[in-house]
Amino acid sequence: MPDLEAILLVGGQGTRLRPLTLGTPKPLLPTAGVPFLAHQLARARSFGVRHIVFATSYKASMFEPVFGDGSAFGLTLEYMTEETPLGTGGAIRNAAQALGSAPDAPVLVLNGDILSGHDIGDQVRTHVERQAAVTLHLTEVEDPTRFGCVPTDPSGRVTAFLEKTPNPVTNRINAGCYVFTRSVIDSIPEGEVVSVERQTFPGLIEAGELVLGYADRTYWLDVGTPAAFVRGSSDLVLGHLASPALPGATGEYLALEGARVSPAAKVEGGTTVGARSVVEPGASVVGSVLGDDCVIMSGASVTDSVVGDGARISAGAVLRDAVIGEGAVVGSGNELQAGVRVWPGVELPECAVRFTSDV
Incomplete structure (x- = not known):
């Protein structure tokens, strides 16, 4: 697989994790001995990513002193800051200014508060082979009523994005890892507040573009609450999710x-x-x-x-x-x-x- 570029969304304020995030952005919280993002960076590197653009907003100046130019991870890192929050789509569009990918190249987009064991390389290959506009990682949860759900047809095509409902049609939810074709990112309005979940993805589906779901049942955790943050750190130390960034043996x-x-x-x-x-x-x-x-x-x-x-x-x-x-x-x-x-x-x-x- 050729070298990949990625955008890492790290602009959230982490309000559910206060007081831990009063002085530190959520993605920098110590997790299994290192800043949380170190696990994501090391894992992305293992799947062929070489250039990552941080999409920053909250306490943006704190990221570069921690990760620098990325050379310690075998990566090239750049930092793009939103002066005012632009939503997920606006953040992706803003960060894309630092990408060098061709219009038809795949670009990985990662949420900065997710631990996942899925095969990123296979997700990218599936995206390229199917010539999709966007390919979303989908995970299965026991209680999908707490999330919006993402139904697909038998071919894997995403058919809708549904808000939280007491009677979800599927237990598959958006897992927060996307592969975009670069030209699709460039079609997002620049400098505007845009939500990929509420605007970009539904708009692509309505226009007949191929939005794929890449579904699996591997380890997945949103670390947005204190209980989930503690669980994620513990799972990394115990070895339930392998991480090249763990600074010691599992145990x-x-x-x-x-x-x-x-x-x-x-x-x-x-x-x-x-x-x-x-x-x-x-x-x-x-x-x-x-x-x-x-x-x-x-x-x-x-x-x-x-x-x-x-x-x-x-x-x-x-x-x-x-x-x-x-x-x-x-x-x-x-x-x-x-x-x-x-x-x-x-x-x-x-x-x-x-x-x-x-x-």
């Missing part, structure tokens, strides 16, 4: 440089222990993401949670499905459950209180 936990995990602590479930963080004897950390310079004290229990850089979880504290902001302190006796979020710098004093709402 029950991944300890980064300078981390200290007591042999008398329970650390498992794909936990990441950030650089210089400490997990003391008798502590339990399961399926969680610990940032850098954290302390999990003896007797503390952390399950399916995110603990931000420099936070301290005191002896006897219990966290389940919680998000702890940078520098926060959870005192002994506190029990945080049901998706509680503690904002950066907050100190919960030693007590015996069960929190079920944000603090």
Whole structure:
């Protein structure tokens, strides 16, 4: 397969992941030991992508200092910023100014908040062989009522884009990875707010253009919520989804440089222990993401949670499905459950209180 160009959509504000995204764009959040996008970049490189254009908006200036020119990944990276948000279609059109592809060449478009194990190379080959206008990765989910669904005919042609409905006609949904023919991108109005899901794709279907669905049942996860973010990081550490960017061997936990995990602590479930963080004897950390310079004290229990850089979880504290902001302190006796979020710098004093709402 010839070298590919790609556009990476990273302009979202990640509001569902606050407070983690107050100072950091969602695609840069540490995930299994590296910024989330590092996994996407490494995977794209493995399928022959060599040039990627970042379509940025929210905190746009933070991306280039992290990834530079892409040489560390064997890639060439460029950055195109929307001064005002242009929607998915507008972002793709804006970023395409940095592409060098010919009008009939395939261009890969990736959403910056998806983990997927599907065969990108086969999706591109299918697109080229069928001479499609756009080829969409479709995935099957147990509960399609939470998503818009994408029906196809027996040949794989997409017949419609349907909004969320209590009675979906299919369990296949848009998985957020597209292959465009370059000329189709160039037909999107420049400088305008355009949604590919609501405008571009339905318009192509109505015009009789071939919009293909590439459906499979491989690993797929939208990491847009704290619970999904934690699960994605844990799945990468456990090896449920292979990533060339993982900075260590797969296993029950991944300890980064300078981390200290007591042999008398329970650390498992794909936990990441950030650089210089400490997990003391008798502590339990399961399926969680610990940032850098954290302390999990003896007797503390952390399950399916995110603990931000420099936070301290005191002896006897219990966290389940919680998000702890940078520098926060959870005192002994506190029990945080049901998706509680503690904002950066907050100190919960030693007590015996069960929190079920944000603090």
